[in-house]
Amino acid sequence: MDPQRKRKIRLVVALSTAVLLAVALIYTSFSASTEAKEPSELLGAAPGTSYEMTGRVVKGSIQREGNGIAFRVVDRDGGGQALPVTYTGAVPDPFRGGREIVLTGAIEQGTFVGEPETLITKCPSKFTTKSDV
Amino acid sequence: MSSLGSALLGLAFLAALAAGALALAGRKGDERLLTLSRRTVYGFCGLITACVVIIELAFIGDDFSFQIVQEHSSIETPSGYKLAAMWSSQEGSLLLWAFVLSLASSAALWATRRRLRDLVPWATAVMMGVAAFFTGLMLFAPDVDPFATATMQAANGMSVTPTDGVGLNPLLQHPSMMIHPPMLYSGYVAFTVPFAFAIGALVTRRLDAEWIRATRRFALIAWAFLGLGLLLGARWSYTELGWGGYWAWDPVENAALMPWLLGTAFLHSIMVQEKRGMLKVWNASLIVGTFSMALLGTFLVRSGVLQSIHAFGDNTVGPYILGLIGVVLVGSTALIVSRLDDLRSPKRIDSLASRESVFLVNNLLLVGMTAVIFWGTFFPLISELFTGEKASLAAPWFDRYTTPLAILLVVFTGIGPLLAWRRVSWESAKRVFRVPLIAAAVVTVILVAFTDATDNLWALALFAFAAFALTGLAQEFWSGAAARRQLTGEPGAQALVGLVSRNRRRYGGYIVHVGIVVLLIGIAASSSFQTNRDVELRPGESTVVDGRTITYVKPTVAVDAEKFTFGSVLRIEEDGEVVGFVRPSRRFFRPTGQDSGTIGSFFAGEATSEVGLRPGPWHDLWIAEQPNIAEVQRGVRQADKGFQACIRGVPGSPPECKALGLIMRASVGNPRREAQALAQIAKLQSLAAEDVAEGFLRSDAASTFKVIVNPLVTWMWIGGLIALAGALIALWPARGRRRGALVHTEADARKEAKYREIRDAELDHATGKLSDEDFALVDSELRREAIEILDGAGNGSANASGNGNGNGARPREPEKAERS
Numbered sequence: 001m002d003p004q005r006k007r008k009i010r011l012v013v014a015l016s017t018a019v020l021l022a023v024a025l026i027y028t029s030f031s032a033s034t035e036a037k038e039p040s041e042l043l044g045a046a047p048g049t050s051y052e053m054t055g056r057v058v059k060g061s062i063q064r065e066g067n068g069i070a071f072r073v074v075d076r077d078g079g080g081q082a083l084p085v086t087y088t089g090a091v092p093d094p095f096r097g098g099r100e101i102v103l104t105g106a107i108e109q110g111t112f113v114g115e116p117e118t119l120i121t122k123c124p125s126k127f128t129t130k131s132d133v
Numbered sequence: 134m135s136s137l138g139s140a141l142l143g144l145a146f147l148a149a150l151a152a153g154a155l156a157l158a159g160r161k162g163d164e165r166l167l168t169l170s171r172r173t174v175y176g177f178c179g180l181i182t183a184c185v186v187i188i189e190l191a192f193i194g195d196d197f198s199f200q201i202v203q204e205h206s207s208i209e210t211p212s213g214y215k216l217a218a219m220w221s222s223q224e225g226s227l228l229l230w231a232f233v234l235s236l237a238s239s240a241a242l243w244a245t246r247r248r249l250r251d252l253v254p255w256a257t258a259v260m261m262g263v264a265a266f267f268t269g270l271m272l273f274a275p276d277v278d279p280f281a282t283a284t285m286q287a288a289n290g291m292s293v294t295p296t297d298g299v300g301l302n303p304l305l306q307h308p309s310m311m312i313h314p315p316m317l318y319s320g321y322v323a324f325t326v327p328f329a330f331a332i333g334a335l336v337t338r339r340l341d342a343e344w345i346r347a348t349r350r351f352a353l354i355a356w357a358f359l360g361l362g363l364l365l366g367a368r369w370s371y372t373e374l375g376w377g378g379y380w381a382w383d384p385v386e387n388a389a390l391m392p393w394l395l396g397t398a399f400l401h402s403i404m405v406q407e408k409r410g411m412l413k414v415w416n417a418s419l420i421v422g423t424f425s426m427a428l429l430g431t432f433l434v435r436s437g438v439l440q441s442i443h444a445f446g447d448n449t450v451g452p453y454i455l456g457l458i459g460v461v462l463v464g465s466t467a468l469i470v471s472r473l474d475d476l477r478s479p480k481r482i483d484s485l486a487s488r489e490s491v492f493l494v495n496n497l498l499l500v501g502m503t504a505v506i507f508w509g510t511f512f513p514l515i516s517e518l519f520t521g522e523k524a525s526l527a528a529p530w531f532d533r534y535t536t537p538l539a540i541l542l543v544v545f546t547g548i549g550p551l552l553a554w555r556r557v558s559w560e561s562a563k564r565v566f567r568v569p570l571i572a573a574a575v576v577t578v579i580l581v582a583f584t585d586a587t588d589n590l591w592a593l594a595l596f597a598f599a600a601f602a603l604t605g606l607a608q609e610f611w612s613g614a615a616a617r618r619q620l621t622g623e624p625g626a627q628a629l630v631g632l633v634s635r636n637r638r639r640y641g642g643y644i645v646h647v648g649i650v651v652l653l654i655g656i657a658a659s660s661s662f663q664t665n666r667d668v669e670l671r672p673g674e675s676t677v678v679d680g681r682t683i684t685y686v687k688p689t690v691a692v693d694a695e696k697f698t699f700g701s702v703l704r705i706e707e708d709g710e711v712v713g714f715v716r717p718s719r720r721f722f723r724p725t726g727q728d729s730g731t732i733g734s735f736f737a738g739e740a741t742s743e744v745g746l747r748p749g750p751w752h753d754l755w756i757a758e759q760p761n762i763a764e765v766q767r768g769v770r771q772a773d774k775g776f777q778a779c780i781r782g783v784p785g786s787p788p789e790c791k792a793l794g795l796i797m798r799a800s801v802g803n804p805r806r807e808a809q810a811l812a813q814i815a816k817l818q819s820l821a822a823e824d825v826a827e828g829f830l831r832s833d834a835a836s837t838f839k840v841i842v843n844p845l846v847t848w849m850w851i852g853g854l855i856a857l858a859g860a861l862i863a864l865w866p867a868r869g870r871r872r873g874a875l876v877h878t879e880a881d882a883r884k885e886a887k888y889r890e891i892r893d894a895e896l897d898h899a900t901g902k903l904s905d906e907d908f909a910l911v912d913s914e915l916r917r918e919a920i921e922i923l924d925g926a927g928n929g930s931a932n933a934s935g936n937g938n939g940n941g942a943r944p945r946e947p948e949k950a951e952r953s
Contacts, residue, residue: 007481014497025505028533029512033524036513052525064763067669067837089667090839091759093304093375093741104527117376118527 034104039073039112040080047107050115058082059097073112076100089116096121135199138187138280145180145231146268148173153261160254167250170257171242177264178235185232188219188279197295200283201225207300209695217311218301220318223435224271224279227450229315230431231267233322237351238264241326245347248879252344255333256326263325266457275449303696303722303739307373313365317389320359321427324392326351327399328424331417335468338475342407345416346882349403350864352420356396357860363389364853375742375757377665377841379849380656382531387510388430391503395423398499405489408554408890413476414469415496421465426503428458484556491549498542505534532660540595543653546646547602550609553897555911558904565608565902572604573597585662592661599650606643606650609900613640616899633862636892641863648856655849659753664842671835672701679842681754682706688760688836689718690826692819697721697735698743699760699829701836705747717745717758717838731773732822736766748847755841764832768825776818880922887919 037045039055055073061082062071068088074080087103095101101121105114152173159166188201192215197203205218205225219225238260245253271277284292327348334344366386367379380386399419405412432454469476482490508515509526516524551565577597580586586593610629613636618628633640664679675684684704691698700718704711722738747754894915898908 018501021501021505025508025534028530029508029526030516030520030524032530033512033516033526036523036525064761067667090376090757093373094739096740 038075038080039083040075042083042107042112043081045107047109050104050106052102052104053083053085053112054100054102055083056100057095057097062097071097073101083112084110085112085114087114087116087119089114089119092119092121094121095119134187134191134196135280135282138184139278141180141183141187142268142272142280145177145184145235146265146272148177148180149261149265149268152177153258153265156254156257156261160251162250167254170254171246174235174242174257174261175239177261178239181228181232181235181268184228184279185219188225188228189216192216192218195298197298198282200281201279203283203295203298205298205301207298210298210301211306213311214301214306220314221301221305222279223450224277224281226314226318227267227271227277228279229318230322231264231271233315233319234260234264234267234325237319237323237326238329241330241348241351244350248882249330249333249339249343249347251337252330252333252339255336256329259329259332260325263329263457266453270450270453274453277450303720303741304373307369309365309369310373313362313369316358316365317362317430320355320357320362320389321392321430323351323355323358324396324420324424324427327355328420331420332465332468335417335465335472338472340413340472340475342403342410342886343879343882345403345407346886349400352396352400352403353860353864356393356400357857357864359389359393359396360853360860361857363393364850368850371755371846372744372746373741375744375839377744377755377757377839377843379846382506382509382528384510385430385434387506388426388433391506391510392423392426392430394499394503394506395419395426398496398503399423401492402496405492407886409478409480409489411478411480411482411489412493413478414473417465417469417476419496419500421461421469422503425458425461428454428461432458486552486557486562488549488552488554491545491552495542495545495549498538498545502535502538502542505538506531536591539653540591540598543595543598543602543650546650547598547605550643550646551605551902553902553907554893556907557902558907561902561904565605565900568608569601569605573601576600589661592657595653595657599654602650603647606647609643610640612900613896616896636896637865638863638889639893639896641859641861641865644859644862645856646859648852648854648859650852651855652849652852655845655847655852658845659843659849662844664840666840667837668840669835669837671833675704676840678840680707681842683756683838683840685836685838686714688830689716690829692823692826694819695723697822697826699758699762699765699826700743701758701760701838703745703756703838705754713747715745715747715754715756717756718743719758719760721762731776732769732818732825733766733773735822736762736769750847751844753841753843753846755843757839759837759839760829761832761834761836762829764834765825765829768828769822772821772825776814776821883922884919887915887922891915891919 034050034052036052036054039053042051042053045051053073054076056076056078058072058074062069064070065086068086069091070084070086072082072084074082085103085105087105099121101119103112103114103120104118105112107113152170155166155170155173159170188199190196191199191202192206193212195202195206195208201219201222201224205222206215210218220229238257241260242253242257245256249256271279283295285295327345330344330348334340363386366389370381371377371379399416402412402416402419406416432451435451435454482493484490509531513523513525516522547569551562551569553561574597577593577600580593580596586596610632613632614625614629617623617632618625621628621631623631666676666678668676668678668683670676670683670685672685672687675682677683682705684706686702686704689698689700689702691700698718698720700716703715703717705713705715719740719742721735721740723735742757745756745758891912894903894908894911897903898905898912903911
C-alpha cells in the first residue's frame with residue numbers, strides 16, 4: 001500500500017473514533033444527567049423522578065430522625081416556600097442551618113428523599129465576597 | 134502600611150507594563166533595551182514580593198486594620214495558619230498568582246539571558262501582559278484590593294480599627310491546606326512560561342525545538358507542582374472531610390486535573406518535536422490548551438457558574454478572567470493558523486511500531502480524557518443552552534469514560550518504554566516484550582485464582598496491565614544497568630545509580646511512570662473493592678466489618694476555649710487478637726468574633742471530623758464518628774438558662790450565682806470592674822461547659838460510625854510520591870553542568886540535545902530494543918547531524934542568534950552512554 005493511502009486510512013480511522021466517542025458522550029450525558037432544581041420548583045414536582053436539588057437549609061430545622069436527618073430547605077436566595085427533606089447517610093462536616101447544599105433525590109409524598117452519599121454542602125469560607133460574609 | 138502596599142502594587146503594575154513595552158521596543162536585537170526590560174521584570178518581582186511580605190507581616194502581627202487580615206485571621210488563629218490565611222481570600226489568592234508569576238518569569242528570563250534573542254522579547258511581553266492583567270485586577274476591579282482597610286463602627290458612631298478578626302475556617306486548618314493552594318497556583322502559573330515562549334516562537338517563526346528546550350523544565354515543574362497540589366487536595370479530602378473519599382469529580386477538582394492531563398500530553402509530545410521535528414502544530418496547540426485550562430481553573434473558583442463543594446461567592450473578577458481566556462484562545466488560534474506553512478514538518482512517522490507513534494496515541498488518550506472531563510464539567514451549562522434545564526452529571530458518568538481510558542493509558546505506558554525511536558524489528562520486539570507479557574499473565578492467573586478480583590473486570594484488567602507496565606519498566610532498569618556493568622565493570626547497584634544519573638531525563642521519566650502506575654493501582658483497588666458501612670454503636674457494643682471486630686470501648690470529651698471535642702476509643706481485633714485502637718472524634722467550634730456569651734455558641738460554628746485512620750500496606754481502616762449530642766445540648770440549654778437567671782438575680786438561685794449578679798449590676802458604667810466581672814463569668818462558664826460536656830461520657834448515647842475498609846489506598850499516596858521523586862530526578866541538571874546549569878547558549882543546548890539522542894540510541898541498542906542494522910543506520914545519521922551542529926557552531930551559521938561563545942572547539946566524539 002502506498003504511504004499516502006495508508007495515511008488517509010489512518011486519518012479516517014482516527015476521526016471516526018473521535019466522532020463515535022463524541023456521540024457516545026453526548027448521548028449518555030443527556031440520558032444520565034439529573035435535572036437541577038430549586039426547592040420552590042420541586043414543591044409540585046412529579047414523584048419518582050430524580051432531581052438534583054440546590055437550596056439553603058433553614059436554620060434550626062435540622063432534626064434527627066431514625067438513622068438519618070430531616071430538615072427543610074428554601075431557595076438559594078432565601079425566598080420561596082420551604083421544602084421538607086429527609087436524608088440518610090454520611091453528613092458532610094460543613095453541613096448546618098443556613099448553608100447551601102446540593103442533594104440528589106426524588107419527591108415521595110411531598111417530601112424530598114435524598115439518596116445516600118449524595119449530600120454536598122458548600123464550604124462557606126473560600127473566596128466569598130463581602131455580601132456573603 | 135496598607136498605603137505603602139497599595140503604592141508598591143501600583144508601581145509593580147507600571148513595572149510589568151514597562152518591561153513588556155521595553156522588550157517589544159528592543160525586539161530587533163537592541164541589547165540595551167532588552168537588558169533593561171529583563172531588569173524591570175526582576176524589579177516587578179521585587180515589588181510583588183514586597184507586597185506579599187507586607188501582607189504576611191500584617192497577618193503575623195494581627196494588624197486588623199487590613200481588611201484581608203480582619204476577615205481571614207484572628208488573634209487565636211495558630212501562627213502557622215496565619216501565614217497560610219493569605220491565600221484563603223480572593224484578593225490574597227490573586228496576589229499569590231502574581232507573585233508566583235513574577236518568580237517564574239524572572240527565572241525564565243534569567244535562564245535564557247544568553248540565547249533566543251529574537252524570541253525572548255515576545256515571550257517577555259506575553260508574560261508581563263499576563264502579570265499586568267492580574268496586578269491590574271487587584272488595583273482596579275472592585276472588592277479585590279489586598280490592601281483595603283477595615284473599619285468598624287464604634288459605640289459613639291466613630292470609625293475605629295477592629296480589635297479582632299473573624300478567624301480562619303477550622304476546616305481549612307489542616308497542614309495540607311497550608312501548601313495545597315500555593316502548589317496548585319505554582320502549577321497553573323508556571324505553564325505561563327512555555328506558553329509565552331510558544332507565542333514568541335510562533336510570532337518570530339522560530340519553530341524548531343529551541344523554545345521547547347528553553348522551557349521544558351518549566352513545563353515539568355508546572356506539571357509536578359500541579360500534581361502535588363492535586364495529591365494534597367485528595368489527601369485533605371480523605372483525612373479531613375469525613376466522607377472517606379479522595380476524589381469527587383467536582384468542577385474545581387476537574388479544573389485542576391484538566392491542565393495536568395494536557396500538560397502530561399505536552400511533556401510527551403515535545404519529545405517527538407525535539408527528536409524528530411514533528412508534531413509542531415500539535416505542540417503549539419497543546420500548550421495553548423494547557424494554559425487556557427489553567428486560566429479556566431482560576432476562573433471557575435471565582436465565577437459561581439457551576440455548583441461545587443468549593444464555595445464560589447459570585448463575584449467580580451470572573452468576567453475579566455473569562456475575557457483573558459477569550460483573548461488567549463482567539464489570539465493563539467489566529468497565530469497558529471497564520472503560521473501553518475512554517476509548522477509543517479518534512480518528516481513523517483516511519484512506523485506504527487515506534488516510540489513516537491506510542492507517544493501520539495498516549496497524547497490522543499490524554500486529550501480524549503480531558504475532552505470527556507471538560508464536557509462533564511460544563512454539562513450543566515451545555516444542557517441549559519439546549520434544553521433550558523440545568524442538569525448535571527455525577528461520578529458514575531465520569532467513571533464510565535475515564536476508567537477505560539486510564540486502562541489504555543497504562544497499556545501504552547507499558548509499551549512505550551519498550552519501543553525504540555523510529556522503528557522496531559520483530560526480533561527485538563519479541564525479546565523485550567516476552568517477560569512483561571508473562572508477568573501480566575501470571576498476575577492475572579494469581580488474581581483470578583486467589584482473590585475476588587473477578588468481581589470487577591475493569592480493575593482486574595488494570596492490575597494485569599499494570600503488572601505488564603511495571604515489569605517492562607523494571608526490565609528497562611535491569612538491562613540498562615547490565616549493559617553499563619559490562620562496559621564499566623561497576624557492581625550492580627553502582628551501575629544502576631550511574632545509569633540513572635547519567636540519563637536523568639530518561640530514567641527520571643520511567644520513575645514517574647512507575648509512580649503513576651502504582652497510584653492507579655491504589656485508585657482501582659480502593660474504588661472497586663472498598664467496604665463501606667454505617668454502624669450505630671453504644672459504648673461497650675461491637676460490630677464486625679470485613680473480618681475485623683470493632684468495639685466501642687468508651688466515649689471521650691475535651692473542652693478548650695475554642696472548641697468541644699466529642700470522640701471515642703475503638704478497639705480493633707483481627708482473628709481474635711487486639712491489633713490496635715482508633716480514636717475518631719468530631720470537633721465543634723465556637724465562631725470567633727461573634728457573641729460568645731453562651732455555651733450554646735459552641736454549636737453555632739463549624740464542626741469538623743477528625744478521622745480515626747489505621748493505615749496499612751494492604752488495607753486502610755478509616756473511621757469517622759457522628760456523636761449523638763442531643764443529650765449534651767439539652768444540658769447546655771439548661772446551663773445557659775441557669776446563667777441568665779443568675780445574672781438577672783432570680784430569687785432562689787445559688788449563693789455564688791447571686792454574688793455574680795451583684796457584681797454585674799455594680800459594675801455597670803465602670804469599665805475596669807465590668808471587665809473583671811466578665812472574666813469571672815467566663816471562668817464560671819468554662820467550668821460549666823466542661824461539666825456539661827462530661828454529660829456525654831455518662832449519656833451512654835449511641836454514636837454513628839462510618840467505617841471504611843480501603844484496600845491498597847496507601848499505594849496511591851506512595852505512587853504519587855514516587856512520581857514526584859522521578860520528576861525531581863528528570864529536572865536535576867546533568868553532571869558537570871551544575872554550575873549555572875540553566876544558563877547556556879543556544880549552540881550548547883543543541884549540541885547537548887544531539888549527544889543525548891546518541892546516548893539514547895546507544896542505550897536502546899544495548900538493551901536490545903534496537904537491532905544491529907537499525908542502530909548502525911540511526912547512529913551514523915545522528916553522528917552526521919552532531920558534526921553538522923559542531924561545525925555550524927564554529928562559523929556561527931547555525932546559531933542565528935546565540936553568541937556561540939566557546940563553541941569554536943573541534944568536534945569532539947560524544948561520550949559513550951555507558952562511560953561516566
